[in-house]
Amino acid sequence: MTSWLRWGLACTPLVLAGCALTPPPARVDTPTATVWHAPLPHGGAVDGLAAWWARWNDPLLVDLIERSQALSPTVAQAASRLAQARAAQQTARAALGPTLDGQASATRGFSEQLARVATTAQAGVQAGWEIDLWGGNTAAARAAGERLAGAQAQWHEARVSVAAEVALQYRGWRSCLQQLDVAERDAASRAETARLSDASERAGFTPPATAALARASAAEGRARAVQQRMQCEVDLKSLVALTGMEEPALRERAATAPPLPPESLMGLASLPAQVLAQRPDVYSAERDVAAASADVGTAQAQRYPRLSLQGSVGVGSVRVGGGSTEATTWSIGPLALQLPLFDGGRRAAQVDAAQARYDEAAALYRARVRQAVGEVEQALVRLQATAERRASADAAAQGYQTSLQATEARWRAGLASQVELEDARRTALAAQSALVALQLERESAWIALYRAAGGGWEPPAGAAQTAQTRTP
Incomplete structure (x- = not known):
């Protein structure tokens, strides 16, 4: 009977080996459009995004972005999560192999067996290995690897x-300075006009009410300029807080206005799948699905039996008086098989x-x-709307400025009120203010497109091809 029990226990893993883990698929289909339905700003070429900010022809902007990334708590938090994911992957990989621990001890005292004072010393190495029968540990290592890839993309x-964020703040400050220039010239x-009106009133050629209107208009212009200056100062303080650059140095470097960025800063491929493949957040979400699938397998x-093997090798010595005795021991085992019988439904x-986490990730x-x-x-x-409005806005600003100059000439000649x-x-x-605002709107749209297109991040080789394959 003992022999049959021994053979039954030995063959149990082989019988259960026919059971295979059935985790849900690591990839899920997501139907997307095969083409963009909005106009593409190709500009005759499709360029990468790696050095995109350099195309703005503004070295200060590039420097501010680098400074802000070095100081950002968001980037630091992402870097911390990346380090944690790397450590978790190392831990999961270590579970696939055996463990090896060393120990040593020494004692001195009275030995009853020898009836004398003896010094006993021993040292050894213990090994343990949980055999991955069902691939649970392999699945855990795979999940950790997927989460590491996702953490890299999140960084x-x-x-x-x-x-x-820094580019929007910086260009907003630049636009504010342009608005301030318009407001100061208007003031x-x-x-x-108010000075000339006062002189004309004193000469008796202008009614007091007209001169009062000119003074009121001048006061309104000064107030508008002060308000615009205040807004520019607030934007500057926010930019200093984001980048950590000293305010005097920032003012000095920003004294020279940079040229306007090119009309076409980047192009897009015709297939949305190629853009989705280079979005780090989409890539990270895809890795989360794969990790959740592996977690189901783990x-x-x-729920299946677990098989582990242990062993040890050691040496020891006993010193009594002037003599010593040494011995070496080793052992293999026990080979332990753990069978889950009843856990109240915990493993299920x-x-x-x-499975619920997998459905959520998908x-x-x-x-x-x-x-x-x-x-x-x-x-x-x-982007398309700002491009279409630009010509009309230019024509409107130029026309109204010409009209103002003509009206002012007529007013000086006494032909206009x-x-x-x-x-x-x-x-x-x-x-003029609308023209400056339109330029800022267009720059903001370019920045939004840069961010929506993945910001120059390149996924590992094969990711773009995989994304394009899943697109119908």
Whole structure:
């Protein structure tokens, strides 16, 4: 009977080896459009995004982005998670192999067997190995590797996000300075008009009400310029806080206005799948699905028997008086088989929980893909709209400025009233401000497209091909 029991226990792993883990698929299909439905800003070429910020022809912007990425807590947090994921992968890989521990001890005392005082010393090495019968540990290592790849992509995503934030803040400050220049020139023009009106009133050629209107307009211009200056100072303080650059140095380097960025800063491939493949957040979400699939396999493996093997090698010595005795020992075993019999449904619940996490990761991945396509499409629409409005805005600003100059000449000749002059001035100011705002809107759309297209991050080889294969 003992012999049959021994053979039964030895053959149990072979019988159960027919059971295979059945985790859900590591990849899920996400139907996306085969082409973009918004106009593409190719500009005659399709360029990469790796050195995209250098194409703005503004070295200060590049420096500010590098500074902000070095100081950003978001990037630091992503780097910390990357280090943790790397450590978790090392831990999971270590579980696949045997463990080896060394120990040593020494004692001195009275030995009853020898009836004398003796010194005993021993040292040894103990080894243990859990045989991965069902691939549970392999699945855990695979999940850790997927999470490490996702953490690397998230680190890149954090850098892209910080770069976009700094660029928006910097270009907003530059635009504010342009608006301030318009406001100050307008305030100076209004002040000159008020001076001439006061002189004409004293000479008896201008009614007091008209002169009062000119002074009120000058006061309004000064107030608008002060308000605009305050907004520019606030934007500057925010930029200093983001980048850590000293404010005097930033002011000095920003004294020279950079040239406007090119009209076409980048192009997009015709297939959305190629853009989705270079989005670090989409890539990370895809890795989360694969990791969750492996977690299901790990949870399933916990429901099956576990086989482990241990062994040890040691040496020892006993010294009594002037003599000593040495011995070497070794052992292999025990070969232990652990059979899960009853756990109240705990292991089954763990499988259900892992499956639920997988379903959640798959849903989040599909949502991230749809969001990515939507963000690219929206940025393309904004770029196209700003391009179409630019010619009209230029023509409007130039026309209103010409009208203001003509009205001012007529006013000086006494052929136009003060009210007509101020109406023409306000219209011209609004057109110039709208032109500056449109330029900022276009730059913001370029930055949004840069971020939506992955920000120059390049996934591992094969990721783009995989994404294109999944696209119908």
